[in-house]
Amino acid sequence: MLRRVLQLGLGRGLPTRGLSTRREGSTLDWDGKVSEIKKKFQSILPGGAWNPLYDTSHLPPEHSDVVIVGGGVLGLSVAYWLKKLEKRRGAIRVLVVERDHTYLQASTALSIGGIRQQFSLPENIQLSLFSANFLRNINEYLAVVDAPPLDLQFNPLGYLLLASEKGAATMESNVKVQRQEGAKVCLMSPEQLQNKFPWINTEGVALASYGFISSSNRMKTSSGKEVTLKRIYEVHVKMDHSLEYQPVECAIVINAAGAWSGHVAELAGIGKGPPGTLQGTRLPVEPRKxxxxxxxxxxxxxxxxxxxxxxxxxxxxxxxxxxxxxxxxxxxxxxxxxxxxxxxxxxxxxxxxxxxxxxxxxxxxxxxxxxxxxxxxDYNTFDQNGVVGPHPLVANMYFATGFSGHGLQQAPGVGRAVAEMVLEGHFQTIDLSPFLFSRFYLGEKVQENVII
CATH class of the missing domain: 3.30.9.10 (D-Amino Acid Oxidase, subunit A, domain 2)
Known part of the structure; x- marks a missing residue:
C-alpha cells in the first residue's frame, strides 16, 4: 500500500502535510513520523535519492471551470471579477494562461497608459468612467489585509484633444454625448486654450476638448437556417519546463489573448466555415505594432x-x-x-x-x-472597437479583446461585463451589447468617432 500511495502522490503532486497511509494495520502520520516515512521512501527510490520520480508541480490542473487565455490587464480583470462576483453562483475555479510570464512583450506593460472619457459611443464613455472610479478607489478592490496600501501612481492630469475647423462640429457633438453620460469635459476656444496652456501653439486649432478624470457612479443597465453549436471541452496548456501540452478540462474559455486572439479563435474553429456564413465569420483581430x-x-x-x-x-x-x-x-x-x-x-x-x-x-x-x-x-480591423461576450456558435467561448489601444483604460469595466455575462447570462452594470461578435456577421459596425 505504501508504494501505491507513493505513485498516486507523485502523479498528482505529492502533498507536504497531512499525508497518511495504512501499512499492516497501523497508521503513519506525515507530521508525526517524517523521518520514518523518509527512510521508507529513500529505500524505494532509485539510488536512495530524496527526489520525486515525476515532478508535476509545474503542470496545470486537470480541471478548471473557466480558462482565461491571456494574462494581460483584460484577462486578469475578467479573473478578478469572476472571483469577486462568484458568491452569486458559488465558488468557481479560474485558470489564467499567459505565455509571456515576464510580460516583456505584453501590451499592458508597453502601453502609454492614458485614460480618457472623450469618446462618441456611450458604451466607451461608461467604460472609461467605470475605470476611473475603479483606479481612484483601487484599495477598496485590491487592498490586502495587513499590507501597505496600493499605490498605482495614478496621475489624473486630464486629456486634451485638439480639433481643426473641419472637426470642430464633430467634437461639439461628441462632448454633448460625453456630458450626458456623466463625463466632466469642457470645450475650449483657442484663446482659452492659450490662457490655460501657454506652451501650446494654437495655430490651426478651432476647438479643444479637455477631459477631467473624475469618479462617477452613473451607469446604464441592459435591459433561419439550422446551425451546429460547438463546445470547447478542454484547453491544452504547455508549461515552460514541460515537453508536452497538458489538457485542462473546462466549462468556459475566455479569449483575452490580445493581439493573438484571432489565432486563438481559429484554434476553436471560428471562421473556418463557408464564406458569408456565421460559421465562416472570423474574429477580425490582428496584431499591429x-x-x-x-x-x-x-x-x-x-x-x-x-x-x-x-x-x-x-x-x-x-x-x-x-x-x-x-x-x-x-x-x-x-x-x-x-x-x-x-x-x-x-x-x-x-x-x-x-x-x-x-x-x-x-x-x-x-x-x-x-x-x-x-x-x-489587438487591432480590430472591422471597426476598432472591443469584442465582448459569447460567440454565437462556439457556445462556451467568450471574448474580451479587440480594443485597438483602449484595452488598458477600459479593462476594469470590460472584466466586470464579461464576468456578469458568464455568471448571470447578461450584461448588468454596462450594456455592451453593441460589442457582441454577431455584428461582424451582420456587417453592423460600431461607429466610434474618436479613434487614436
Missing part, C-alpha cells in the same frame, strides 16, 4: 501638462518629474510596420512625429530622444 518614444526637454510644458492629442494624430504626456515626455503616433495603413518583431524605427519619430510635436509645442524643437519601445495593439 506601435512605437512609444521617450524624450527629454527641460523647456517643455511642465508638470501640469495633460495627455495631448494633436489633429495630426501625434500624442504625448509628461512622464515623471524629470522633464521627460513620452508619446506616439499611429501610422497610416501604408506605413504599418511589420508586426513580426518589436524593433523600433527611430526614423519614424524623426520624420513623422517630431515635426508635428515641434509645431504644436515650440519648446519641443530642442527635445532629445532618450529611449523607445514597441508594443502590440
Amino acid at each position: 506601435r512605437y512609444v518614444y521617450v524624450w527629454h526637454c527641460p523647456q517643455g510644458p511642465g508638470l501640469e501638462a495633460p495627455l495631448v492629442t494633436d489633429m495630426s494624430g501625434t500624442y504625448f504626456r509628461r512622464e515623471g518629474l524629470g522633464n521627460n515626455y513620452l508619446g506616439g503616433l499611429s501610422p497610416t495603413e501604408e506605413e504599418e510596420p511589420d508586426p513580426g518583431n518589436l524593433e523600433v524605427d527611430y526614423d519614424f519619430f524623426q520624420d513623422k512625429m517630431w515635426p508635428s510635436l515641434a509645431q504644436r509645442v515650440p519648446a519641443f524643437e530642442t527635445l532629445k530622444v532618450r529611449s523607445a519601445w514597441a508594443g502590440y495593439y
